[in-house]
Amino acid sequence: MYSYNYLFEFTKNVFLKMGCSEEHSEIIADVFLAAELRGHASHGMIRIKDYYELWKAGRINVNPDIKIVHESPSTAVVDGDNGVGMVPARRSMEIAIEKAGTAGTGWVATRNSNHFGIAGYYSMMALKHDMIGICLTNANPLVAPTFSISRMMGTNPIAVAIPALKQPPFVADFATTPIARGKLAVAEKKGEKVAFGFVQDKTGKPSDDPSILRSGGSMLTLGGDRLHGSHKGYCLSAVVDIFSAVFSGANFGPFVPPSVAYLPVLEKKVGEGTGHFFGAMRIDAFQPAGEFKSKMDEWIGTFRSSKPAEGEERVLIPGDPEREAEERIMMEGIKLVPAIRDDLVAIAGELNVDFE
Amino acid sequence: MYSYNYLFEFTKNVFLKMGCSEEHSEIIADVFLAAELRGHASHGMIRIKDYYELWKAGRINVNPDIKIVHESPSTAVVDGDNGVGMVPARRSMEIAIEKAGTAGTGWVATRNSNHFGIAGYYSMMALKHDMIGICLTNANPLVAPTFSISRMMGTNPIAVAIPALKQPPFVADFATTPIARGKLAVAEKKGEKVAFGFVQDKTGKPSDDPSILRSGGSMLTLGGDRLHGSHKGYCLSAVVDIFSAVFSGANFGPFVPPSVAYLPVLEKKVGEGTGHFFGAMRIDAFQPAGEFKSKMDEWIGTFRSSKPAEGEERVLIPGDPEREAEERIMMEGIKLVPAIRDDLVAIAGELNVDFE
DSSP states (O other), rough: OOOOHHHHHHHHHHHHHHHHHHHHHHHHHHHHHHHHHHTGGGGGGGHHHHHHHHHHOOOBBOOOOOOEEEEEEEEEEEEEEEBBBHHHHHHHHHHHHHHHHHEEEEEEEEEEEOOOSSSSHHHHGGGGGGGEEEEOOOOOOOOTTTBOSSOOOOOOOOOEEEEOSSSSEEEEEEEESSOHHHHHHHHHHHOOOOOTTTTETSSEEOOTTTGGGGTOOOOTTSSSSGGGHHHHHHHHHHHIIIIIIIITTTOGGGOOSSTTTOOOOOOOOOOSSEEEEEEEEEGGTTSSSSHHHHHHHHHHHHHHHOOOOOOOOOOOOHHHHHHHHHHHHHHHHOOHHHHHHHHHHHHHHTTTTOOO | OOHHHHHHHHHHHHHHHOOOOHHHHHHHHHHHHHHHHOOOOGGGGGGHHHHHHHHHOSBBBSSOOOEEEEEETTTTEEEEETBBBBHHHHHHHHHHHHHHHHHSSEEEEEEEEEOOOHHHHHTTTTTGGGGEEEEEEESOOOOOOOTBOOOOOOOOEEEEEEHHHHHHHHEEEESSSSSSSSHHHHHHTTTTOTTSEEEEESSSOOEETTTTTGGOOOOOOOTSGGGHHHHHHHHHHHHHHIIIITTTOOOOGGGOOOOTTTTTTOOOOSHHHHHHHEEEEEEGGGGHHHHHEEEHHHHHHHHHTTTTOOOOOOOOOHHHHHHHHHHHHHHBBBBBOOOHHHHHHHHHHHHTTTOO
């Protein structure tokens, strides 16, 4: 078990050695550790190696000059200068929050960025300003539109954070696919099948094989199949892609660059890097903040007291599982599986950073 | 078969006789007929009776005084004064478009409204202004959160319309449930079962009985069950509810008033009427409009040319089925099933309006 502080310092030191500034290294460590605490280890320490390899391959910029390239009172387009995704993402959300301060809402589309960790992190930045936070991003293509077998979209997540008064905030943060890609990898390692409705083979036939992506298969959108509404998941994923990439001038759909160095740079570009989209909405642009937050307490209380189905203990509010994980993991510490620990030990050796 | 113009005039005359102004009656007829043309008959002529009965019961205001009650440069809250939903909804979207004209984006939350027809109609109002349009609404509670058997949410739709240049626009308009409620009613009338994944019985057991809502059952959120991501559909539906009702001061979740007169007025109120949420985003607040729309052509062309699965002819872009329905129905005319026609003949008789 590792403590939060130990892994934070380690992560910060890795990115410092890669050439990131003190400020940027702390932002990056903060986002990695937030993923670990919130129980999304798939976006935590396991990913450090990906960024390290991208850096070694000269495919990521550790000293980005992040700039607003276009703006209106409530909007901006940000160029992330191919930085480590967390850095342009955090700056973009800050700009959205600044815009909301004066215009009521702020909306920032970001291009020329890279994988930024968990979307929920940026949406939650709005909460302490009495704002609602929104974050979308596109990602490497693995997912097929309804009726198709082509990998056209990423797992394109949506995060929305809404403050309450006495209740903890409402935080939704979810991929627009039935499951995260990481769950396929886990099942594959264990030699297990997965449920139908997650993936299809290269002809479009339903599959329960978690390794099917290696043989031309693809992931399905939320809904699974047309009968169960996969076209709605396709709509959602498409909207995330368009807001993230077409608003910003990033690569869309099948042209989103890989977030790992073992996949080659794509031949065709239709924009710059990966795209994100951020929103901040000042509550008192709609309702006095106290009244709104007290009404959110009532909303949360009402939904939390809805009747559980037979065999279920309780009904959850979006954000409950992650908050409970955070409380538990902060106390118990963060566990790294041996393979990830070995990767980090190797990186620590190469960069001359302490880690054991 | 009826012509578009005949049903438009009839619908307009029905609402004129109920006391709506000429302008409001035309708006209402326009939205009803848009639903018919776009192949969403469940939100078309079949619903006229519901509004007529609500009016007879004194539960809807045909002369609403629609007012902005709060605003910022990019936002407004609108009170719909219990009007026929289309009227406050159209006015609210106009305000969102006006706000976007000056602030880059415009966001309007509307309370004290009623069922407004198809969400796609309002999102599409933005297109001719070179804006992206967004529309959300809450609705009568029929849907249970994940792990619950309580009917806490409506089928809470999301509509997003995005303009292109030579390609037709991208228009997503979908309920956050696997299927629309109307499809359950159709299966029930035919005495057919439905697929599992749409509804559950009163204990939370999966059901294929389309009449299960009559015996304490509930609809499921997009995803169907927890394993297949129903918690993501729950997140979406909850966000629609909070944006529509908590931002505006309307009733949320289980307190949304019925849109039919045969269901009693609810005892508990937590706000005013039904709530909607509208957004307009000026394209050139992000990118020059011509460049953006030409990039959307490229996006649409790329996705339309993705490879169909075995047995499928083509991959669709959101909005394709509705646009094709519109072209066909505009030519062929609108068919009304005998039961709906009989209802309309009866209403026409009572109001002394021509209809045959």
